[in-house]
Amino acid sequence: MIVRSRIVCSVLVAVLLTALASLLAMLRAPDTRPSELLASLAEMKQIDALWSADVLSLELGLNPNYDSVAAPVGKLADRYRTIESLAAGDPAETGDLSASLAAYRSAMDDKIRIVERIKAQYSIISNSSRLLPIAAADLFAELEGGADRPTSNPPIADLLTRIVIDVASYIVTPGEQLRQVIDNQMAALREAAGRTSPEAAAKADTLLAHMAVILRQKQLGTKLIVDLTAVPTGQAIDRLQRDAQALEADQNRYRSLLRDLMLVCCFMLVLATAWAAYLLRRHYRQLNQDKSALQQANQDVQSQLIQSSKLSAMGQMVAGITHEINTPLAYVKAVFCLIRDQMAEMQVGRTAASGIIAELRPAGADGLPDDQIGELNMLIDEGLHGLEEITNLIITMKNFSRLDKGRLEYIDIEEALDGAALIARSEVKYIADTVKDYGKIPKIHASATQLKQVFLNLINNAAHAMADQPSRGKLTLRTRAESEDSIRIEIEDSGTGIPADVLPRIFDPFFTTKDVGKGTGMGLSICYRIIQTHGGTISAKSQPGVGTTFTIILPHRAKADAEHRLEQAAA
């Protein structure tokens, strides 16, 4: 779980860092195209507006030549190429601009065409207008020169004057009505001049041709100017500007989204780092715990090892000693029995023949007096008693080393505890109350006699510990299921407790705090050995003045090697 969290955390941090880096790269490479587009469009708009003004000022004759009207086309084409290449940068965005660009192109093509025609039209009309007075003067001179028809001239001269004035008027205020009038006058002039002379007719034709050109070009010029003002280049540029502004707005939105994302990323990165720190801390704490647990286990194992090697050495030594002692002990005991038997025979014989003996032997001189015999008998009994004590000790030691009587069966631990408590009842009943706190544990596979021995030993010890207490003590027998395949037995007293410096040594063989002669110091060692061979553990927890708790943990079933060990020990 922790490992998975750590992997997830590292991956998260890596992903966030990558995301942050790419976001930063995207932010640091800003797309300048919308702003460049807008700048180019602004220039374009200005050029276009100035151009329109220049074209209109053509009609006022303010331009010395057409260079200023021709040049904007090239500049506009340059800007258009710039804009087109900027728009071509991103296929997604070109879709937006291409329609507007097409609209602009079409409008601009129209405008260029109209402006070209205005230029041509203006130069034609200006030429013809410039020629008009000259042609009129030529015609007039021709008419004046014909001295043979002086009377016929005034109406023509009059007509000529009127028509020139009317054309001049038409140039300023072109109107359909005036056009009709001029057309009529032109027809009249052509007719009149034709009647006057062929020379006059030729000159009138030139004049009328230029007048026709003026009328035609003026009409065309008016139409062209109207067309020019109707060409929506301004709107087309406005539309492009709107598109570019939309692009810019999109970009700004995109950039602020990037910024927001980056902030979120940063925040998440901080969180992930904190999590990583937490995981690391937990990991270290776990390691420390594991370390101390391992150290503890190591210490336990070491002390157990020392304990069992001690016990093993003891067992071998005891086996040797008991064997060596048993033989002399047996015959010393036999000798003592023999002496006692012979002493008894001697006493019977003397009692039966006391009169004879008393008479045969002087009193106090031969034979022993009765009180001496009695004393001897008493000494022999004492000796036998001592020998009995030695025998018991030897048997105890043999039991320790051999642990025989080990027969494994399914036993009820609680029954075994009850049995032990019953046996010890005489010891306990005046000292303490016995509390049975059984957890209804299942039967386990173990040696009943050996376990009863352990329980009895522990209960007796508890009784001894509580014997000197001023108040009545409390003995608690507790059973619990430790795990699914082991049980726990606790024997708790409220006795004097075991001092801390003594506690580690209580399972050592021959270690005892009791007065000399009151204990062998082998009890807890034997308990330890029995529990160990069952594959269990025994431990003591004590608080001086409060009490001691012995805890035994036993497996449900002694393991095969435990059985083997038990059998081996029994052999």
Add this chain to the structure above:
Amino acid sequence: MKHDPDPQHCRVTGQASAPTVGRQLLIAAVPALALAFLGPALVAAQTPEPIAPIPFQLELDQHKVELGEALFHDVRLSKDNENACSSCHDLDNGGDDGLAKSKGLGGKAGKRNTLTIFNSTLNFRMMWDGRFASSEQQVEAAIHDPAVMGTTWPAILDKLAQDQALTQAFAGLYPQGMQPQTITDALVVYERSLITPNARFDKFLRGDKTALGPDELEGYRLFKTYGCASCHQGVNVGGNMFQVFGVLGMPGDYFRSHGPVTDPDFGLYNTTKVEEDKFVFRVPSLRNVALTAPYFNDGSAATLTEAVDAMAKYQLGRQIPPRDNALIVAFLRTLTGEYKGRPLDARVSQ
């Protein structure tokens, strides 16, 4: 307004001398006309001359100019190495070939008169009919035109790539090295350098009153008053507008007077296919016009005198007396400029 500075008007009023009625009428009529139309033109008369001088030099990358010059003379730009740009644009001969129509390529005859390369980049559009908006387009079209260069870019690049020096020159000047675009660019930059400043007329425009003789000055005055300057104006004395050939009468009358009308005579119509663009041409530049005979897109006018007469008849709708024609031609000769510090006509005389 009554002190009309235009001498033409003085002559008009001066001629109207005899009958009191007609004279009074004309005195009334002519200023009215002048007011109506020439009023703006009078304002214009106070503004600078309709023609502007060519700048002495342009800011150009001299290395590119040199590279372009080499390419300009390089026959590898054409099919079978037959033509270079300079084959038709002879810089020692007014920048054109002096033929009525270009000689063409591989037996295919050219369709039009060769225009001078000098000052061509000062024109607002390229070719007689103004069909190209830029020199780049013109170069592109010339390369592929079967009657001009008749080749393709891959073929040119194949040939030029074997030229180590040229390849290195391109690599040094252009990041992308030798490409159709960079070859075109070098050629166009060189074309831009082919300007002919400091014509005698330009000296006059810049204030040198002694640059022109009295006849030439009179020719310039007539050039303006006859209306030639209505179209032939600006820095290139033309080259900045379209005009129909045949203002008076029917458009195209000039061509019809010479024989059957051919496709190139339709001018801008060939590109736009718009009826009103028939016989519409780019007004050609008159810079160095004395050196570029014969004239018009079909080379049908052999001399300047013929060309001026044709223009007067078909564009201005009037006859110009031979004396005025000669004066105008005298003025036109002052438009011959200098290239690399030497007058173009001096080169011809060598």
